[in-house]
Amino acid sequence: MSGKVIEDYTLHEALGSGQYGKVYKALNVRTNSLVAIKAVKVEKFKEVPKLEEFTMNEIQTLARINNPYIVKFIEMLKTKNHYYFVYEYCNGGTLEDIINNQKTLPEHEALKIFKQLVAAFTSIVKNNIMHRDLKPANILLHNGQVKLADFGFCKALQSPQDLSQTMVGSPIYMAPEILTGHDYTMKADIWSLGCVLYEMLYGECPYEESTIAKLISAVEGRDIQYPSKYNVSQKTITLLKDILIKDATKRIDWDELFKRELTKTDLQDIQVYQILEQKDPSNKTQSSAELEKQKASKSFKYILNERNKIFFLYKVLEEMLELNFDQETPIYCFLMVKQVYAEALFIKKNLVDTFNIPAFQHLKNKFEYWNSIPQTFEYKSFCKLMDKEVDNSKKLALTFKEEAYKFFKNSIYQNDYEVQKEIDNTYEGNNHTFRRLMLRYIEDIKSKHFNKFLDPTSDDSTKWLVHIHKTLDALLLDEFFENFIQIDITDFEQQPYFKTFHTYQKSDLLTVVSNKINYTRNKLGF
Template sequence: MPKVVDNYVLERSIGKGQFGEVFKGYNKQTNVDIAVKCVKRELLKGKFTELLENEIKVLRTCNNDNIIKLYDIKKTANNIYLIMEYCNEGDLSQYLKQKKFLLEEEAVDYLLQILNGFKTLVKNKIMHRDFKLANILKHDGNIKIADFGFSKLLNDHQALANTMLGSPLNMAPEVLNNQEYDNKADIWSIGTCFYELLFGKSPFTATNMVELLKNIKTKQFVINRKVNNISPTAEDLLKKMLVVNPKDRISWQDLFNHEINFYQEEKLKQDLETTLKGGEVMMNMNKFYIKNNMVIDHPAEIKKKEELNNLAIQIAQNGPQNQQQQYDGPLLKKPQEENKLIRQDSVKVQGNQGSSQDIGNDEVTDKETQREKEIKAKKRNANRILHERNIYVFLASVAEEAMNNQTIQNYDVTGFFLVKKLLQQIDFLKTIILENKQNVYGLEFWEQFTQSKDYKDIHTYISKEFDVFKSYFDSIYEKLSEQIQYSTKVDDAIKQSINSNIKYNNQEILNKCLFDYSKLLIDSLKKSQIQDQHRQQWVHADRVLDCIRLEETFQFVDKNTNQQFNFKQYYENDNLLEIEALAKKVLQKFDKLK
């Protein structure tokens, strides 16, 4: 049997350190996943005891959506167990290795969550002192600041520290220089992490600490726009955080009030305002909705944009009203800074006898348990349905761009058929899979999954999206049917397909429209030199061709690597290619379809 400590079951080992192990487990009363940090009492000596007590104090002091939670502490005769929040997506260091670098929108999203966590740390006079990507965990796409083993709680009489702790590439220069430092050292560390996320490497590097300090003092970090063309706002923040002299470095208050904290929300509001003032509100609103909902990776992301999506649905159903045009509420749900702060007395980790017992003598392995396999399968099931959802939003994005393409006139038919196809796909998801609960994809633990909150949230979300795109379809049909009715340029088969039932879509006609449209696009692009100013047109052509080979392009799992399809990576790939390589890829795809 697995090891049990009171109500906590330790399922498997997920890491080892100098003073013990970290286990993945669960609370057998609530079935909530946990991480358990096991510290051997025999190793509690000297400075380490103080650091462990500090970590416990910090975790018990802070209650913030973006700081890892300490649920409980159990002491036995041999061990001390810290029962903590479990994060199911590893850390940002691992994530960055997969991604190479992050586009600004994603990097800023993570930065804002980090700053939200530090609002509580600063408020409670806590220095992290080892802030790095490996200590920033991810759970369902959300950030959790972790590993407070080197943290320090300051008081009114002690605002400085002098111990050199942390990771050199993320250490502030005053720490590297063995000077006294305050919590502004954490600002430097956050700045280095933000830079790493944006450019895939540290702002300053060296082969040793002496050389590193010299480079920091004498060299300016590089904003490599060929890697990531970041905004002036992001660049300004980096230049204010990565300042050698801590007195000249941005203050915490100015950091929390910097434009970076608000500019994404402001961009959304300005975009929304422009949308509502446009001539064809329904068409523009659809473009706004697609742009801000391209990829949903987790059911948890649905809640983030609830206000935004509800507004889009309301306008889609009722049209823009005065109160909606003046909407000034939050478009994005923000994490809580602090929730009902509960302070507890600090725990002394010394002692000879604990109140709990270790039950079960079998060695805890690093293999997944049956319970974990079920949880993993349920998550995969959610991903499978969201994958299909992301496909139909991809179709919507291509349709929207086709109908607004200024270089190819009078080609609304292609966009219309794409919207018709995506509506069929939403209807299939909504009716067959989510309402009738048919296990079409042969997923494991399907019946259990259909009882979960994730399933219900996805069902509600996709049902609402059907209403959004159905309103969009109706507005296109009304416009298009008048144009096509008496047109001599459109053949009878296309006219018949346009006027047919919404559930009927001739795939052969759709593919012919897509191919003809892609040929016009590519012929138009060939007339000009291959330059970056035409990138968006080449990207659009690439995606039109992918619509023709939809199933082949968007397989849920790659048969060679067994990796799930990554939509965010798909959208980034064309931006990463040199324009010549992008054009070559498009032409090769087109030649294969001839």
């Protein structure tokens, strides 16, 4: 591929290759500057569904961070067969290369690199992001300066105290809490940072084993050693011991680490770097492009929120199946699946097949910056997601129809012509019939469990009240999202809406639900 021209870039020699593609040194012929370009075949995204998630993760994260010790993402390009991801060029290879060549680094060099890594994490922690894959292979160098890279496994949190559960990263650099399958916080990255410093000083990680089982056994069964033959100072060993504490609650936290190890010069470097970037006239085009990206990103959240409506309907459906109220439940579930399919089909028709924002009354005046969305990588991924949503919900409708038929003839609706029509028609639904039956479903639950609702000692009745509340919101889906879902919270399950139910006393929740039933009936004209 050397010598190939991609828009403003000419590709030169390969810098390295990974599981999904190659990285090339390239020249921007317009600005005469060097860049690094990662080339990934389009088919790879089809073969490895998670690759798309990881790539979007990295792009979105790097777009938010402006730090001299973190590699910059410049832009994404696409041809018929490849995606090209353009990054800041780094001429010094990786920290892994240096460790492999030198085995160990002098303490002053190791601490210099370590301080720059801590400086990189000031921006990461400020944005409530966990890197989750910190290791020497992901630490680049340019003219002797650290450039932290590879944010594919990173995770953005709502607050520094939030927990995560997913086991990702490289085992020998993983914090004990991740290895053993426990929830973990941003302190997990501190352990990984300690492993990197330890490896620079001692030539190996604190724990290295051939299997996960042996690694867990070693972490749980033996203390970390600090061999005296490496002549590491007591001050640095004390720092390592504060970082490499197996109990995360006792491990040094980020605030303390920043105060202890991040020098004033490092902080000034970051601040000066950010100020110069904003003031440098040569960055006007870049700043404009960045502003454009931010606007597109904000408007894309509204698009993503439309898909979250499907997610919410699925959540209500799952509760219906789990609670299994009565023998009519399969009928109610089938009607809910048809609503999911209708919602998915509408989004596909107006946001995938065409980009018809005016079809969404609540969106067309919401944000002014829609035109750039169809060119973004996020939108292309969204289109693929919606194609899958339509296919999945269509298959589900067929499956749930079969179940509904089994129960229809002996149900309370056996002589209801409108319901018969709904079951006969696999995909198209009548909104009036759907709403009528769901309100009947809700009233029946309330009647059956009313005495339990009044009994303060009945624990299981709260879940029924919460289910009624969510089902009513599913009937007024657009209004519910408009009034109660926060657009800036991209992790839908972290929406405050889902947490408010825990704050209610049961008597208050019963009042809220009763009022909500009346409001919904009036709003729908029943």
